[in-house]
Amino acid sequence: MIGTAGEIVRQIASGARSAASVLADTKALIGAKDPALNCFTEKTFERAEREAAAIDALRAKGKPLPPLAGVPYAVKNLFDVEGMVTLAGAKINAANAPAVADAAIVARLSRAGAVLVGALNMEELAYGFLTENHHYGITRNPRDPARGAGGSSGGSAAAVGAGIVPLTLGSDTSGSIRVPASLCGVFGLKPTYGRLPRSGTYPFVNSFDHVGPLANDVLGLALSYDAMQGPDSNDPACAQRPAEPVAESLTLPRGLRIGILGGWFRDWADPSARRAVQLVAEALRATQWAELKAAEVARAAAYIITGAEGGALHRPRLIEQYEEFGPASRARLVAGSLIPASWVVQAQRVRQQAYREAIELFGRFDLLIAAAAPSVAPRVGQEMLEINGRSIPTKAGLGVLTQPISCIGLPVCTVPVWPEEGETPVERDLPVGVQLIGAPWRENLCLAAARTLEQAGVAQIRLA
Amino acid sequence: MTEARDKQLESYVRAALALQGYVFDETQIAEIVMQFSRLDAIARSVFEWPLPFASEAAPVFRP
Numbered sequence A: 001m002i003g004t005a006g007e008i009v010r011q012i013a014s015g016a017r018s019a020a021s022v023l024a025d026t027k028a029l030i031g032a033k034d035p036a037l038n039c040f041t042e043k044t045f046e047r048a049e050r051e052a053a054a055i056d057a058l059r060a061k062g063k064p065l066p067p068l069a070g071v072p073y074a075v076k077n078l079f080d081v082e083g084m085v086t087l088a089g090a091k092i093n094a095a096n097a098p099a100v101a102d103a104a105i106v107a108r109l110s111r112a113g114a115v116l117v118g119a120l121n122m123e124e125l126a127y128g129f130l131t132e133n134h135h136y137g138i139t140r141n142p143r144d145p146a147r148g149a150g151g152s153s154g155g156s157a158a159a160v161g162a163g164i165v166p167l168t169l170g171s172d173t174s175g176s177i178r179v180p181a182s183l184c185g186v187f188g189l190k191p192t193y194g195r196l197p198r199s200g201t202y203p204f205v206n207s208f209d210h211v212g213p214l215a216n217d218v219l220g221l222a223l224s225y226d227a228m229q230g231p232d233s234n235d236p237a238c239a240q241r242p243a244e245p246v247a248e249s250l251t252l253p254r255g256l257r258i259g260i261l262g263g264w265f266r267d268w269a270d271p272s273a274r275r276a277v278q279l280v281a282e283a284l285r286a287t288q289w290a291e292l293k294a295a296e297v298a299r300a301a302a303y304i305i306t307g308a309e310g311g312a313l314h315r316p317r318l319i320e321q322y323e324e325f326g327p328a329s330r331a332r333l334v335a336g337s338l339i340p341a342s343w344v345v346q347a348q349r350v351r352q353q354a355y356r357e358a359i360e361l362f363g364r365f366d367l368l369i370a371a372a373a374p375s376v377a378p379r380v381g382q383e384m385l386e387i388n389g390r391s392i393p394t395k396a397g398l399g400v401l402t403q404p405i406s407c408i409g410l411p412v413c414t415v416p417v418w419p420e421e422g423e424t425p426v427e428r429d430l431p432v433g434v435q436l437i438g439a440p441w442r443e444n445l446c447l448a449a450a451r452t453l454e455q456a457g458v459a460q461i462r463l464a
Numbered sequence B: 001m002t003e004a005r006d007k008q009l010e011s012y013v014r015a016a017l018a019l020q021g022y023v024f025d026e027t028q029i030a031e032i033v034m035q036f037s038r039l040d041a042i043a044r045s046v047f048e049w050p051l052p053f054a055s056e057a058a059p060v061f062r063p
Helices: A005-014 A021-035 A045-060 A106-113 A154-161 A178-183 A220-229 A271-283 A294-324 A330-337 A341-361 A443-455 B005-019 B026-048
Strands: A040-043 A072-074 A115-120 A144-148 A167-172 A187-190 A210-215 A258-261 A288-289 A369-370 A384-387 A390-393 A412-417 A432-438
Touching: A005 A021, A005 A045, A005 A210, A005 A220, A021 A040, A021 A045, A021 A072, A021 A154, A021 A412, A040 A154, A040 A220, A045 A115, A045 A330, A072 A154, A106 A115, A106 A167, A106 A220, A115 A154, A115 A384, A154 A167, A154 A178, A154 A210, A178 A187, A178 A412, A178 A432, A210 A341, A220 A443, A271 A369, A271 A412, A271 A432, A271 A443, A294 A330, A294 A341, A294 A390, A294 B026, A330 B005, A330 B026, A341 B026, A369 A443, A412 A443, A432 A443
Parallel strands: A072 A115, A072 A167, A258 A288, A258 A369
Antiparallel strands: A040 A115, A167 A210, A187 A210, A187 A412, A369 A432, A384 A390, A412 A432
């Protein structure tokens, strides 16, 4: 294992390892593990050598090291990386000019001393919860290669879950950080909508697009999140509020009111997902049930808005280059581009109503918990999920528990929970993630709860 | 889904495709009609949700 971000920072600061040696280990891990998993679509080793050398030079001169000094990371291939074509998982982008600058949060991680080692596979155009990419291949689950990594940030989750890198970046429109984090057994943070700037990322649905980190421990999430915060005038949705660092205060306040989301969130969680929620609830001493009555309709509203905005975004190229889009997305995108305006307006009204209901719920609770996926990772090519006697298409169904939350922009930290010894499905040793959902701008509580669960041994990464 | 609704949806999709400048063969149109039917089914629940008459949309969403 490469180590956690916090361990690497400490080792480099103490001289136990150099940034160059961490990078060499990372390159070896990529070479050994990536061919079977297909996480990476491109490696940036020349840049990584420069960035690692700069960190080692700083230390040699006795200068202070930045907060992520020497930590290797990789990014979903929808983030601009200077000199690289931003694919967003799509063949239609392959002939585009290379990016002239890094995406805002990639630049911020570089300034914080992190070392970029490559770009990662994803679902085409971020449209779906699998990473079975028609053009760039399937990203497999590091726990069981017969299963998928989830999506759309599948490469980001699998690279962390396989122990290749301690930190990656992903995006989350409807669950694309939380679902693959759940399936691959890693930690993920989807901040409040507007908290982190999306400048220099390939868009999908402006109304819902979030960016955030995935990591092999909570401190790694917190350190990277702190480094990426702050306003950015190039993203009109980015909140003009100062950074609110969390890494130094990952302690859960006493007397926190934690609710367990029932209703929709329990109905669509299978026994393994319910068990994961139960373990988290017990560890956090949560006993009260809560219900977001608008969850189902919020998901429906998100579907309509996603279809309309995604379809409108790609319409010109769907007209000219339909056959170059993958078969799993092109007809859906065209259908979305035909959605009447009245549907979209109604969906946005429903969304606002659902947000108000959630804010009322946060008058009674500080944190809500729910499963992040309805089940453990499905097999590659599995078309349907069976959840409590009901069937749902895998591609859309994996997001059934995340989509209502991103529709209303709430911050969520997803933590990996594993079956206990002797417990079904222990023979598969597959995790399910649990969402720790906060009120807007309360990422600190989500991360502090995650840290509490990590310290209690309830949520942790287990390398394959 | 009733046969009448299916026909309405197919007519709508054909008209909207033409309006927006798409040109597809019959196989492609059938696939797009199927996808649009799914969206139509989902949209029904959005329209059935009770809302105050004056409730506002969230076109630019800022929590």
